[in-house]
Amino acid sequence: MSNTISPHIFRAYDIRGLYNKDIFPETFYYIGASAGTYLKQDLGGKHLTVGCDIRKSSPTLVHSFIAGVTSTGVDVLFTGTTSFGQTLFKGWKKNQDLISFVTASHLPPEWNGIKFYYGDGVGLPEEELMKIRDYTLKNSQTLSNWQEIGTVTQTESNKDYSQFFKDRCSFKNKLRVAIDCGGASMTLSAPEVFANVGLEVIPVFCEPDPLFSKRPSDPKPQNLDVLIKKVKENNCDFGVAFDGDGDRSVIVDNSGKILSADQTGIIIGKLGNLNKGTVIVNVECSKAVKEQLEPLGYRIKQIPVGHTFLTLEAKKENSPLGIESSGHLIIPNYFLFDDAIVVPLKIAEILDNTKLSLSEIVKEIPIYPTRKEEIPCPDEIKFDVIDKLKRKLSEEYSDTNLMDGIRINLENGWVLIRCSNTSPVIRLTTEADSEKIVDEIITDFKEKTEEIIKQVK
Amino acid sequence: MGQLFGTNGIRGVVNQDMNAKFCLEISSAIGTYFRKKFSSPKIAIGTDARLSNSMLRSAVAAGLLATGCKVVDIGIVPSPVVQYTVKKKDFSAGIIITASHNPPEFNGIKVIAEDGTELSKEIEDKIELIYFNKEISLVDWQEVGTYNQYNDAIDFYRQNILSTIDVELIKRKKFHIVLDCGGGAGCTVTPKLLKDLGCEVTCLFCRLDGTFSGRNSEPLIKNLSELLKKVPEVNADFGVAQDGDADRAIFVDENGKYLLGDKTLALAAKYFTKRNKGGIIVTPITSSSCVNDVVIKYGGTVIQTAVGSPIVARTMIDNNALFGGEENGGLIFPDFQYCRDSMMSILKIMEIMAIEDKTLSELISEIPHYDMFKIKVACPNDIKKTVLKQMEENIEIGKPTRIDKTDGLKLYFREGWVLVRPSGTEPIFRIYSESDDPKQAENLAFEFKEKIEEIISKNRN
Numbered sequence: 001m002s003n004t005i006s007p008h009i010f011r012a013y014d015i016r017g018l019y020n021k022d023i024f025p026e027t028f029y030y031i032g033a034s035a036g037t038y039l040k041q042d043l044g045g046k047h048l049t050v051g052c053d054i055r056k057s058s059p060t061l062v063h064s065f066i067a068g069v070t071s072t073g074v075d076v077l078f079t080g081t082t083s084f085g086q087t088l089f090k091g092w093k094k095n096q097d098l099i100s101f102v103t104a105s106h107l108p109p110e111w112n113g114i115k116f117y118y119g120d121g122v123g124l125p126e127e128e129l130m131k132i133r134d135y136t137l138k139n140s141q142t143l144s145n146w147q148e149i150g151t152v153t154q155t156e157s158n159k160d161y162s163q164f165f166k167d168r169c170s171f172k173n174k175l176r177v178a179i180d181c182g183g184a185s186m187t188l189s190a191p192e193v194f195a196n197v198g199l200e201v202i203p204v205f206c207e208p209d210p211l212f213s214k215r216p217s218d219p220k221p222q223n224l225d226v227l228i229k230k231v232k233e234n235n236c237d238f239g240v241a242f243d244g245d246g247d248r249s250v251i252v253d254n255s256g257k258i259l260s261a262d263q264t265g266i267i268i269g270k271l272g273n274l275n276k277g278t279v280i281v282n283v284e285c286s287k288a289v290k291e292q293l294e295p296l297g298y299r300i301k302q303i304p305v306g307h308t309f310l311t312l313e314a315k316k317e318n319s320p321l322g323i324e325s326s327g328h329l330i331i332p333n334y335f336l337f338d339d340a341i342v343v344p345l346k347i348a349e350i351l352d353n354t355k356l357s358l359s360e361i362v363k364e365i366p367i368y369p370t371r372k373e374e375i376p377c378p379d380e381i382k383f384d385v386i387d388k389l390k391r392k393l394s395e396e397y398s399d400t401n402l403m404d405g406i407r408i409n410l411e412n413g414w415v416l417i418r419c420s421n422t423s424p425v426i427r428l429t430t431e432a433d434s435e436k437i438v439d440e441i442i443t444d445f446k447e448k449t450e451e452i453i454k455q456v457k
Numbered sequence: 458m459g460q461l462f463g464t465n466g467i468r469g470v471v472n473q474d475m476n477a478k479f480c481l482e483i484s485s486a487i488g489t490y491f492r493k494k495f496s497s498p499k500i501a502i503g504t505d506a507r508l509s510n511s512m513l514r515s516a517v518a519a520g521l522l523a524t525g526c527k528v529v530d531i532g533i534v535p536s537p538v539v540q541y542t543v544k545k546k547d548f549s550a551g552i553i554i555t556a557s558h559n560p561p562e563f564n565g566i567k568v569i570a571e572d573g574t575e576l577s578k579e580i581e582d583k584i585e586l587i588y589f590n591k592e593i594s595l596v597d598w599q600e601v602g603t604y605n606q607y608n609d610a611i612d613f614y615r616q617n618i619l620s621t622i623d624v625e626l627i628k629r630k631k632f633h634i635v636l637d638c639g640g641g642a643g644c645t646v647t648p649k650l651l652k653d654l655g656c657e658v659t660c661l662f663c664r665l666d667g668t669f670s671g672r673n674s675e676p677l678i679k680n681l682s683e684l685l686k687k688v689p690e691v692n693a694d695f696g697v698a699q700d701g702d703a704d705r706a707i708f709v710d711e712n713g714k715y716l717l718g719d720k721t722l723a724l725a726a727k728y729f730t731k732r733n734k735g736g737i738i739v740t741p742i743t744s745s746s747c748v749n750d751v752v753i754k755y756g757g758t759v760i761q762t763a764v765g766s767p768i769v770a771r772t773m774i775d776n777n778a779l780f781g782g783e784e785n786g787g788l789i790f791p792d793f794q795y796c797r798d799s800m801m802s803i804l805k806i807m808e809i810m811a812i813e814d815k816t817l818s819e820l821i822s823e824i825p826h827y828d829m830f831k832i833k834v835a836c837p838n839d840i841k842k843t844v845l846k847q848m849e850e851n852i853e854i855g856k857p858t859r860i861d862k863t864d865g866l867k868l869y870f871r872e873g874w875v876l877v878r879p880s881g882t883e884p885i886f887r888i889y890s891e892s893d894d895p896k897q898a899e900n901l902a903f904e905f906k907e908k909i910e911e912i913i914s915k916n917r918n
Contacts, residue, residue: 019598025523029481029516057598060522067477067516076511110598146471146562147668152511154606211599 005030009113010133012126012421013308016104016113019057023112025064028102031114032068034135035100036150037142039074042131045097047119051079051087051157052102053185053245056210057112062102065114066152073144079157083189084245085339086157092121092335093160103185103245106218109211121336122315123308161189162196168334169197169345171352177344178202178239178252180227183209184217186242190341199348202234204241217244219327221258228256237351238358240344247307248327249340251347253358262286264343265323266365267358268331269293271350274320275333280313282306283407283416284325286431288366304404305418311336368413369435371442374425375449381456382419382426388452389417408445413437415445426453461588462581464765464881466567468556471509475564477516484520484552485595486588487568490580491550492525492596498549499527501569503539503610505555505642505702508667509564513554517566518604521552525596527603531610533665535642535703536567537798538614542607544573544794545617555642555702558675561668574774574795575767611646618800619653621793622808628655630811634803635659635696635709637684639674640666643703647800654807659691674701676786678715681707689713694810695817699799704766705786706799708806710818718786719745721806723824725788728809729780730757739773739781739789741765742867742876743889747825763864764878770795827873828895830902834886834909840916841879841886847912848877872897875905886913 005027009017015031017023039045048069052058058081066076077094079087084101091099096119104111116124116132124132135141144150177199181187187208194201204227205214215223219241231239231252239252251259259267262285269279269292276297281289282305290300301317303309307328314322314332322330328338331346351358377385386405394400399409405418405427413432420427428445432438461467467483469475491498500521504510510533518528526549531542536553543551551569559565568576568584587593634651638644640662651658661683662671673680676698688696688709696709708716726738726748735756740748742761749759760776762768766787773781774795782788787797790805810817836844848866857868865878865886873892880887886909890901 019601020595024595025481025485025519026478029478029519033477055598057601059528059604060519060601063515063519063522063604064481067481067512067519070512070515071472071477112598143472143476146509149471149509149512151508152515 005136007133007137010129013123013129013306014113014115016107016111018110019112023061025060028061028064028114029068030136030139030141031132032065033071033141033143034068034132035098035116036069036072036074037135038132039098040072041142043097046074047077047096048074048098048100049077049079049087049091049094049096050100050102051082051090053084054081054188054208054210055104055109055112058102061112061114065100065102070150070152071143072141072150073148074150076150076152078152078154080154081188082157083185084247085337085341086161086189088117088121088337088339089161089164089335090155090157091117091119092337095119101245105245105247106243108216117337120315122311123337125308125312158189158192162193165193165345166196169349171198171348173352174198174200175237175348175351176200176202176234177348178204178227178230178234178236179206180204180219180224180239180241181206182217182219182242182244183207183212183214184242184244186246186341189246190242193341197345202230202236204230212244219243219248219250224250224252224258228252228258232256238344238347242340243327246340247338249329249343250327251344253362255359257359257362259362260286261323261325261327261329262289263362263365264347265289265321265329266292267350267361268329268343268346269298269321270296271354271361272331272346274331277320278317280310280317280319280322282309282324283401283404284429285323286368287409287414288368289323292365302401302403302407307338311338368431368433369438370429370431371438373428373442373446375428375446375453377424377426377453379424381453382424385426385449385452385456386417386419388456389449392452393448410441413441415441417445417449461585465557466553466565468559468563468565470562471564475513477512480513480516480566481520482593483566483588484517485524485593486584487552488521488524488526489587489592489594490584492594495549497527499529499547501529501531501539501543501546501548501551501607503531503534503536503542503551503553505536506533506640506644506665506667507556507561507564510554510667513564513566517552517554522602522604523595524593525600525602528605530604530606532606532608533642533645534610535646535800537704537794537796537800538610538646540569540573540796541614541617541794542610543569543571545613553702557702557704558700560673572795574770577767577771615646615650615653618650618793618804621801622804623811624654626811627807630807631655631657632807633657633659633691633693635661635684635687635691635693636663637661637672637681637696637698638663638703639676639699639701640664640669640671641674641699641701641703643699643799647699647703647803650800651803654804659687659693661687669701676700676705676707681709681715684709685713685715697803700786703799704797706788706802707786708817710821711816712818714818716821717784719747719784719829720821720824721786721802722782722784722788723747723751724809724820725782725805726780727751727755727824730755733779736779737776739769739776739778741769741783742861742863744784745827745829745891746874747827750825761861761863766797827891827893828898829889829891830898832888832902832906834888834906834913836879836884836886836913837917838884840913843916844886844909844912845877845879847916848909851908870901873901875901877905877909
């Protein structure tokens, strides 16, 4: 058994590490006791829901976690092995104070971790997760006395979840959708939900496989060959690939083209019959989002990169849609949490109500050239450099956003300059109307950044 | 050794010494042991009704899974149900999370071997070594065990237990029973079982209650006042009280008289020996001589063992015994399984009553009566061995007719017997004495109390 807990398993949005190297069952016991302490002392609550994904190490970690939570006097609703969405749904429906899910999302199978949400479906912001971290690292959990030890109720997570979508989705046409679950946790929910609502399912890697041997759990373009082939072979209306736990999706159109998160979000905003409110996007999003959605009556609000911001802001702004460039999309009309199943269901709904194919719809959305560059910058000074850049550039330019690094919106493009949280680099991201303009912007701002780095050094 | 495992598994106060972290660690030591013994161990976990059952179950499951054991959760069930399930459903081992009759702030872990019996001291020592020497072996992610639930343990047990008795005979009697489950795990099985046998059941404390708010979990006479009152009040044929994990049953006759465990032990022993025209009965040396009397009368033999139900069970297996049990209400019926089983005890007593067609008080009146006297004498743990040895060397007291050193020192006299044995769990010596004359029993006990106190004070310095 490990005795010390490595602080680096606590990331900004979740906890993660290599099983039997960084995280042990004992670690999750302490995290559970910390989560319970946080729930009781900081939230004044008593009810926590937890489930786990299909990773091999999940059973021992989730049960240690539960032991820790109950030791503080918090009652646990245990959903078992589920997709991310199924557990979040149960916790949300049952008005729990905290919902947790044991998973390492899209990381390889030897990893595991856990993430936390409030009962309304909003992800725990970084500063709240740090409270759980602090209770853990300081070993300052509060255990209850024997009369108040928490109880564990086991519950199934399929029926209500499936019914929820059956009640909300009905199709006039029999659409054909290829579903790539990657052998991961979505195998437990997506095929059944899709079949239940009346879609014809072409399954790809829909057998649970905790070794992720069929494809890596990250639905990156290079991992989607089989899905693309199946979409074309079977004349599917579209295809969808999910990541390891089911909080991210990637859409493939009927011609086999992979859509970006921004494109998917734009299509849903344009044709998804949503309320015209504030759409939440992050500072890396394409300018096409604003161009396509503002004319329809939406307001666009940019937030920092990181999916926990997405749910929090969407709740604050009562948004109809949230788009994260990494592939988290939320459609709060269903619920706030980022259960990726809503995306393909919405796309199916859109296709059901138009004569156009998805590829035809996508053609109408402009794609602008983008570029990413990294400038080496020592960890000790990178935040300083960004601060100075913020001050300097916000004086020089009028349309800036300082939430996460600095994004400057120019006439025919934009640039985003921010620190990497994990590496000694400063990242530049650019999008513009043409490659030529991209070149110009990158060169210009690379110079400006390197200038400041030199100054600070 | 024996720092953790006492005579009845590991016990402690919840969230103090019996906490989730400890359970996580000890279950990993247990899992490490079984993973070495079996290539793909499958372990069942059952709990009693205590409030901390979920927490400890989760911790134990996690520890077992982490060492590569498959875990099957069989729910809140009596200990005999765990044992039966382990034996019959191909488990490598079982874990019972219970503190039996201890107060509600306690809980504990008991390990069951693949044949359904309680783990031997030898293996408990091995597990303790793994724990204390930090030799726990966690497996890599690919080999972590799987967790499942088995929800049919109670039904499986019920169906099988009914097949060991004459159901029709018992049904015809239409027994009226007052059943006191004490809020313990017996609630999950016993009421339904009795109704399956056509009994009218008056229930006391038959709802699971981990606080034991109805009555103390130990079925001592002082804790059963409601039961003693109820039986004659409703004209029941008898009453029965179970302890917290339902492996022990104490009976009350139709008049509301509390029956000492020795009596029902002797009743069952008599029945088996008579029916078999001889045979071997096994019981600890603390049991009353009335057991010996009835068994010998009907041509059988009694093997007396050291105290401890696992020892009784093992001796029964080794000697192909007919029956065995302790004087605390824990009876073992080999036809069904080699462990104490209160449900089986209740069914068997009913069967005996039905076959003999007599009331319980009548049947008990046929058992010879002796009076037992018990006292405790304080003695520091580290001098117990010396004191006992010196007691043995001074045996001329009263010139015993027989000496038995199976567990402590038991001396037989014309008027009865006395037993002096060191407690396995507390810093005391226990003195038991028995005679058909209560005064003699008391005298014997005090005589030996004096003697041992002398020796103890001599050895204190």
